[in-house]
Amino acid sequence: MRGLLFATSALALAACVAGPPPEVATQAPALPDAFVYAPDASDAVGLVALLPVGDAGFDVLAQQALASSPTLAEAAARIEQARAGADRAGAERLPTIGANASVTGTRTSPSQFSSTLPPGISFDTERVSYAANLTARWDLDVFGRLKAQQRAALARVDAADASARGVRIALLSEIAASVIDWRTLEAREAEIRNDLAAAEDLARLAGVRERAGIAPGFDRVRAESSAATSRSRLSALSSERARLVGRLVTLTAQTAAQVQAVLAKETGTLDLPAAPATLPSTLLVNRPDVLAAAATLAAADAELAATARKRFPVFDLSGALGLLAFGIGDLFDSQSVVGSLAGSIAAPLLDFGRIQAEIDGAAAGKSAAFESYRGAVYTALGDAEAGYGLVAAADSEALAAAEEASSLQRAARLANTRYEAGLADFLTVLEARRAADASGERAAAALGRARRARVLLWQALGGSELNPSGE
Incomplete structure (x- = not known):
């Protein structure tokens, strides 16, 4: 009865500081119904088709990066670190047994004791005791503090896993962009x-006409200056190429020699696939940064619950079972068995x-x-909107640039034909050539x-699975 009274009193006193955790409003962000710049209709193209997966250089470099990138290895180590923390949090809910x-x-x-002892009374002044014990302790976690801590640790594992996926997507997108830049060069x-x-x-041609005396030497000089301009533009590509290799x-x-050897592989002409249509809500399950932030929020919620439960009592059970003897021969005697069992609050x-x-x-x-x-x-929404808009604008620019190049090259050929036929002067040909x-x-x-x-759109929409073989 005294023990029950003590426990009841402790619980009553603990109630003075106990209470539910504070409410923190976390309403879901409002999402639009559709992307403004997304296409109205789309062919059934997969998200991975936005990458240059048909490029031999990209396929090999992506495989090498997924296998040996230090950035990915670091992200994997972060996951293992988070898993170890979750294992420790789970183990805290189990008994601790020692020996x-x-x-x-x-x-x-x-x-x-005194200078003299009564007759017939004596004691050993030297004594040796031998003991062996098996001990156990268990926090009953009545109010769920340890369970909340475990939930927080598991959410940290999810956050680390999502972050690692984000690193993987960023790595592949950087490689894809670099390979595309190389092919563009x-x-x-x-x-x-x-x-x-x-x-x-x-x-x-201007030199021939100059030597024939039917054209001034100035025509040849202007034509040679145009050729020198082209050589200068050609030389400028070397610095861009070195930057991409680095x-x-x-x-x-990989080493620079290995990278150059891979990029030297021939590849076919890559198409421009249509941008796949999707909904803003898909970003919540596809974007690694959104998933990592959601997992971090779940961990913070669980940590708040665990912290609030510190105001509640902690119930412990502990016990020990062992042997105690004052002679090595008596250690395993039945009279040497000792034990204890205790509960605490x-x-x-x-x-x-x-x-x-x-x-x-x-x-x-x-x-x-x-x-x-x-x-x-909202970062994901902005990236997706920008990605769709960039695809539409870049396609229009590419189409216009191709039509411009075709028109100017045709004009240059016509001007050269007329010049050779004597129907146009050299200045007309030179201006047409410079325009082309x-x-x-x-x-x-x-x-x-x-x-x-x-x-960029592939990355903005959360990427897609790409196995180590690049498929």
């Missing part, structure tokens, strides 16, 4: 070489605001996590931007 053994020697001075180089060949032919070395953890009575301060901090952490989640949602110069390069660059825009 110990000891040998203790004691020497007592007879003078501490190759196309630009081919167009510049065509411009250079046309300018050199024009300079050669970037791919960082992304794939501990509750905060007056902590002068310590627990409340922790609860306020956890509530503020949950509010911050919710605002971070809202920010991730770089038009093909601009068209190639515009096409590269259109392909790059699709990679």
